Amino acid sequence: MNRAASTETVDTLVIGGGIAGLQTALDLADLGLQVAIVEKEPSIGGKMIGLSKVFPTLDCASCITTPKMAATAHHENIRILTLAEVESVTRHDEDFSVRVTLQPRYVDEDLCIGCRLCEYACDADVADEFEGGLSAHRAIYIPFTNAIPQLAILDPMECNLCGQCAVACPTDAVVFDQKPREIEITARSVVVATGFETTPMGAKEEYRGNEIVNVISPLTMERLLAPHGPYGRVLRPADGKVPDSVAFVQCAGSRDRSLGVPYCSRVCCMYAIKQAMLLSGALPFADITIYYMDIRAFGKGYETFFQNASAMGIEFVKGKVARIDEAGDRNVEVRFEHIDELGQVEERTHDLVVLSLGMLPAADLRDRMPISVSSDGFVTVPKPTIEPCRTNEPGIFVAGTAAGPKDIVDAIAEAGAAAMAVSGYLKKREPAGDAVCAVSAGMEIR
Amino acid sequence: MNSEEVKIGVYICHCGGNISDKVDVEKVAEDAGNLPDVTVSRTYTFMCADPGQELIVEDIEKHGLNRIVVASCSPSLHETTFRSAVVRGGLNQFLYEHVNIREQVSWVHASTGEATAKATTLVRAAIARVRHHEPLSLIRVGATSRALVLGGGVAGLRAALDLAVYGLPVTIVEKSSRLGGQVAEFGTVFPTGESGAELVRTLVRDVSALEEITVLTGARVTGATGYVGNFTVMVEQERGDGSTEDLEIPAGAVIVATGSRPYEPDMGEFGFGQFPEVVTLPDFIQILNETRADGDLTVNGKMIRRAAFIHCVGSRQIEGIQKPKPGRPLNENCSRICCTATLKAESDLIEKFPGVFVYDLYRDIRTYGRNHEEIYERASRDGVSFLCYEPATPPVVTMAAPDDTGNLLITVKDNLTAGMEIEVAVDLVVLAVGMEPADVGPLAESLKLPAGADGFLQEVHPKLRPVEMAVAGVVLAGTCQSPRDIEESCASASAAAVKVAGLLTRGHVDLEPYVARVNADRCEGTGICLSQCEYDGALKIVESVIDGRAIRKAVVNEALCTGCGACVAVCPTRAIDINGWTLDQFEAMVDAMCADPVEVASD
Numbered sequence A: 001m002n003r004a005a006s007t008e009t010v011d012t013l014v015i016g017g018g019i020a021g022l023q024t025a026l027d028l029a030d031l032g033l034q035v036a037i038v039e040k041e042p043s044i045g046g047k048m049i050g051l052s053k054v055f056p057t058l059d060c061a062s063c064i065t066t067p068k069m070a071a072t073a074h075h076e077n078i079r080i081l082t083l084a085e086v087e088s089v090t091r092h093d094e095d096f097s098v099r100v101t102l103q104p105r106y107v108d109e110d111l112c113i114g115c116r117l118c119e120y121a122c123d124a125d126v127a128d129e130f131e132g133g134l135s136a137h138r139a140i141y142i143p144f145t146n147a148i149p150q151l152a153i154l155d156p157m158e159c160n161l162c163g164q165c166a167v168a169c170p171t172d173a174v175v176f177d178q179k180p181r182e183i184e185i186t187a188r189s190v191v192v193a194t195g196f197e198t199t200p201m202g203a204k205e206e207y208r209g210n211e212i213v214n215v216i217s218p219l220t221m222e223r224l225l226a227p228h229g230p231y232g233r234v235l236r237p238a239d240g241k242v243p244d245s246v247a248f249v250q251c252a253g254s255r256d257r258s259l260g261v262p263y264c265s266r267v268c269c270m271y272a273i274k275q276a277m278l279l280s281g282a283l284p285f286a287d288i289t290i291y292y293m294d295i296r297a298f299g300k301g302y303e304t305f306f307q308n309a310s311a312m313g314i315e316f317v318k319g320k321v322a323r324i325d326e327a328g329d330r331n332v333e334v335r336f337e338h339i340d341e342l343g344q345v346e347e348r349t350h351d352l353v354v355l356s357l358g359m360l361p362a363a364d365l366r367d368r369m370p371i372s373v374s375s376d377g378f379v380t381v382p383k384p385t386i387e388p389c390r391t392n393e394p395g396i397f398v399a400g401t402a403a404g405p406k407d408i409v410d411a412i413a414e415a416g417a418a419a420m421a422v423s424g425y426l427k428k429r430e431p432a433g434d435a436v437c438a439v440s441a442g443m444e445i446r
Numbered sequence B: 001m002n003s004e005e006v007k008i009g010v011y012i013c014h015c016g017g018n019i020s021d022k023v024d025v026e027k028v029a030e031d032a033g034n035l036p037d038v039t040v041s042r043t044y045t046f047m048c049a050d051p052g053q054e055l056i057v058e059d060i061e062k063h064g065l066n067r068i069v070v071a072s073c074s075p076s077l078h079e080t081t082f083r084s085a086v087v088r089g090g091l092n093q094f095l096y097e098h099v100n101i102r103e104q105v106s107w108v109h110a111s112t113g114e115a116t117a118k119a120t121t122l123v124r125a126a127i128a129r130v131r132h133h134e135p136l137s138l139i140r141v142g143a144t145s146r147a148l149v150l151g152g153g154v155a156g157l158r159a160a161l162d163l164a165v166y167g168l169p170v171t172i173v174e175k176s177s178r179l180g181g182q183v184a185e186f187g188t189v190f191p192t193g194e195s196g197a198e199l200v201r202t203l204v205r206d207v208s209a210l211e212e213i214t215v216l217t218g219a220r221v222t223g224a225t226g227y228v229g230n231f232t233v234m235v236e237q238e239r240g241d242g243s244t245e246d247l248e249i250p251a252g253a254v255i256v257a258t259g260s261r262p263y264e265p266d267m268g269e270f271g272f273g274q275f276p277e278v279v280t281l282p283d284f285i286q287i288l289n290e291t292r293a294d295g296d297l298t299v300n301g302k303m304i305r306r307a308a309f310i311h312c313v314g315s316r317q318i319e320g321i322q323k324p325k326p327g328r329p330l331n332e333n334c335s336r337i338c339c340t341a342t343l344k345a346e347s348d349l350i351e352k353f354p355g356v357f358v359y360d361l362y363r364d365i366r367t368y369g370r371n372h373e374e375i376y377e378r379a380s381r382d383g384v385s386f387l388c389y390e391p392a393t394p395p396v397v398t399m400a401a402p403d404d405t406g407n408l409l410i411t412v413k414d415n416l417t418a419g420m421e422i423e424v425a426v427d428l429v430v431l432a433v434g435m436e437p438a439d440v441g442p443l444a445e446s447l448k449l450p451a452g453a454d455g456f457l458q459e460v461h462p463k464l465r466p467v468e469m470a471v472a473g474v475v476l477a478g479t480c481q482s483p484r485d486i487e488e489s490c491a492s493a494s495a496a497a498v499k500v501a502g503l504l505t506r507g508h509v510d511l512e513p514y515v516a517r518v519n520a521d522r523c524e525g526t527g528i529c530l531s532q533c534e535y536d537g538a539l540k541i542v543e544s545v546i547d548g549r550a551i552r553k554a555v556v557n558e559a560l561c562t563g564c565g566a567c568v569a570v571c572p573t574r575a576i577d578i579n580g581w582t583l584d585q586f587e588a589m590v591d592a593m594c595a596d597p598v599e600v601a602s603d
């Protein structure tokens, strides 16, 4: 592992380049502060860039996320590090010293022009995780159409070392023997915006999410519904059939003490209703059922959204799903306690079932930085009521779903709040009259 | 620029299929490519994505383009995105024209032929217009380094504190005699169990410690004028002796934090006003807080042994089932805080008076927030009996028979027992009332602040610009925008504050240049335009003496002109025009659309 010789100084280091991290960075940069974003994936954008349309406005998710991604990338005060993971954050007097590992891309970031010639030359196919594994990309590829940065990445596990990409590359950017690098950044403040992961598909054994092919995750459904998704239309994965009957199982992995997740994940009611509405647009004749305990449509305009879905003929069944099995013709049988019918147990068969998975914290950073985490796994906020972004360590703040489930609207508001809290903290640190925005030396903006 | 050869670049976006599934984008690009002065005409999957923007930048450099047209989604989403790409390519940002072929074409037409023809027509018009675009400059005006915060609840206090710590002067205008808003009245608050009064004290103490903050209580806004960076807010403040003092406060930005008030049930709604034992949740919280644990809980002199809480009163209303209150629309939305607040009040009641039996009549339990579900679990553990009702069959509250176990009888169809009709006799009914927006008052009228159908103030876009209003320089904090709890109110307040900090630290603001301009050669100074202008000070007639002759000409104040164009329509000599929207441009666009109509291909 190479050690970076130089140390850079930034006003704020933002960990995570999802919508919350991007908004925090933009608001800080607009105040003249120097910001670095550390994102572990090859592109910024987080979960949101993979969504189809977003409730409650039904804007296309790309159309909302890409401008923020582009604004971040073009901001003169923001530097983005992708494939970068924070190893440790330690306090040195007032500042933090942050060690970051840069994973190899096997492509020289300074040389690659994103032309995709390598991708066209490669013939190793790999399941495309961004598309829920429903389509494939090459072993060297641009992560997705609107990825930022637009740089190729090579998957060494799938590469068959034929060297065709290197031959095709006009700029000699392919580097087969790139090694992880470690760099050190001095940051005057840190924002944790590491976001969430969905509950694993197999978490609730009775739902057999990992075994039955036509039981899918909601992120896969997002890709099926995206206009530029894997099939360009909604087909079920097992046999490519157009589903006539689709069901959503709510609270799959949330509000469930047996899974250690007592809390509500806050977005799954709304995204299920959204997906149901988009489905009834894409498949006008399909029956769509949502099995739920409580519909939590609490945000501005959300209840109307829910009522509209009801009026469109989407069936809401108040019932707790007990188990899910494979039925004939690769269909899926849902067994549920029908609460409206005195808790009677009923079975219904659907062509395709979506588990409305909950939110778990994406990263546990306790061992790597001086913050604590609460029993729900999310970053502890000691005074959430009036200081919603402050952690227990002065100078470290939190934004978005890293501090508990929330939707995009709430994540963006909280991101702005984190930026305000950071700038206030930095102002207080400065002796009066000094500018906060000392331009950091040695920063190279990409 | 006029002498230079016009070279136009045209870009048609697929929007990943959102457009290209309905519009034959290649055909549109081909048509545009054949028009005079069009040097480049292309299509791309996502023009807004980085590679799309880079196409524009590279083409400007490579082909010397000097006018750009992008046909994509609504300009409200991406006009600024592409303007910034144009700037990166080295051009003036106003040499750009945006065409909406998504919201106005692909999403609203069923036929590919028609959609393609319409997109083609719109792009032709845009090309005709862009040809006449001239480089324009933003209008830079100085900004007052002070923010005015209207409303001193937790949201207003949070925003004021943030800005003051950041170093900006702030004036808080609060209409009541004290700061803190509703939170001061709740006893302990969910989910932390902190004292609401203590929270307010903490904020007020910090506010008082900062000399940047001026607090005006007992103060009412009577009007406001100005624009982003330069507002003047007129305030009338009560003095101790009963008289009032008029103040004029200059402010670069305004944070509206006027909050909300509990829904006031209608006479007879669930027995409200009819039976004294029917009270609202905020009233009940106050009664519970004021009763000593070793005393008796009484309402209207009667001991409370059984209580029922009814959710969603004044919220989640459905047309045909609920009646709107006079002068107000139905409140279709969920008030977000009342489920958790109700469950907390139920447990607080049982813990203080363990003998009381509690029923909870709900539609959906919405304990969505961090550590809120635990409050639901606690109420269940405490023995609360839950009944679930359908909106179409809300509970009915009547007087109980004299020999019953309570004074009031609630009849409800309970979903949890297959819609069985259940009767419960209780001594007290608590209505979980939702939130209504507070009256923002004359500021809203003077500055024309938009509100949504629900009466709450309206943000520009819930995701792109969630705390900003359509009126530049006015931002939203807390529950004046929609119901939310303290945490969410404070988060939105800080988010609003950071926007104001960004706006006011620069010391100036840049306004769009789409304002009227007078061609002095043509202006005859008749002043007809003046009679049409609705904006004070935007237009005036200036008299000067040239060569011994008095000459009258119209002169525009660019900061006050809104570019509405009323003056343009009446000028007899075509002496006044709007930058970027000149009459020549309109004529060119109409010609482009009508001269040689696009043929509609059959699908």
Ligand SMILES: Cc1cc2nc3c(=O)[nH]c(=O)nc-3n(C[C@H](O)[C@H](O)[C@H](O)COP(=O)(O)OP(=O)(O)OC[C@H]3O[C@@H](n4cnc5c(N)ncnc54)[C@H](O)[C@@H]3O)c2cc1C
Pocket (backbone or CB within 6 Å): A015, A016, A017, A018, A019, A020, A021, A038, A039, A040, A041, A044, A045, A046, A047, A048, A051, A053, A054, A055, A056, A084, A085, A086, A193, A194, A195, A196, A197, A198, A218, A219, A222, A267, A271, A274, A362, A363, A399, A400, A401, A402, A406, A407, A408, A409, A411
């Ligand atoms: C199926 C589904 C549909 C949804 N639909 C909607 C909708 O329609 N409307 C809506 O409002 N909300 C919706 N949501 C919720 C929405 O996705 C979230 O609110 C939003 O994405 C949260 O953004 P974030 O930035 O907090 O987290 P994320 O999007 O998770 O971003 C976190 C980022 O941090 C990075 N990261 C994590 N750990 C590290 C680390 N250790 N080091 C460096 N980087 C790291 C991640 O790679 C990621 O890029 C939906 C959620 C799901 C699951």
Ligand SMILES: Cc1cc2nc3c(=O)[nH]c(=O)nc-3n(C[C@H](O)[C@H](O)[C@H](O)COP(=O)(O)OP(=O)(O)OC[C@H]3O[C@@H](n4cnc5c(N)ncnc54)[C@H](O)[C@@H]3O)c2cc1C
Pocket (backbone or CB within 6 Å): B150, B151, B152, B153, B154, B155, B156, B173, B174, B175, B176, B178, B179, B180, B181, B182, B183, B186, B188, B189, B190, B191, B219, B220, B221, B257, B258, B259, B260, B261, B262, B281, B282, B285, B337, B341, B434, B435, B438, B439, B440, B441, B477, B478, B479, B480, B484, B485, B486, B487, B489
């Ligand atoms: C019954 C009930 C219980 C609740 N319990 C909790 C709880 O336990 N935990 C929790 O987190 N949240 C709770 N909430 C929500 C909480 O009350 C709000 O989140 C909070 O009050 C919002 O603060 P705000 O500053 O937006 O508005 P407000 O508290 O309404 O303050 C607005 C301020 O603006 C002033 N004002 C209004 N109009 C004008 C005007 N035209 N000019 C000048 N000043 C004006 C008002 O006088 C007031 O001081 C509860 C709400 C209710 C109704």
Ligand code: SF4
Pocket (backbone or CB within 6 Å): A107, A111, A112, A113, A114, A115, A116, A117, A118, A119, A151, A152, A165, A168, A169, A170, A171, A172, A173, A174
């Ligand atoms: S690695 Fe080379 S071939 Fe591949 S995208 Fe980058 S520049 Fe093009």
Ligand code: SF4
Pocket (backbone or CB within 6 Å): A250, A251, A252, A254, A255, A263, A264, A265, A266, A267, A268, A269, A270, A294, A295, A296, A356, A358
């Ligand atoms: S949002 Fe809905 S589906 Fe998700 S955990 Fe909460 S109640 Fe369950």
Ligand code: SF4
Pocket (backbone or CB within 6 Å): A298, B311, B312, B313, B315, B316, B333, B334, B335, B336, B337, B338, B339, B340, B363, B364, B365, B366, B432, B434
């Ligand atoms: S929070 Fe609960 S009580 Fe309040 S309106 Fe929403 S569902 Fe009804």
Ligand code: SF4
Pocket (backbone or CB within 6 Å): B515, B516, B532, B533, B534, B535, B538, B539, B556, B560, B561, B562, B563, B564, B565, B566, B567, B568
């Ligand atoms: S454009 Fe409108 S605001 Fe401006 S001077 Fe003309 S009439 Fe007045």
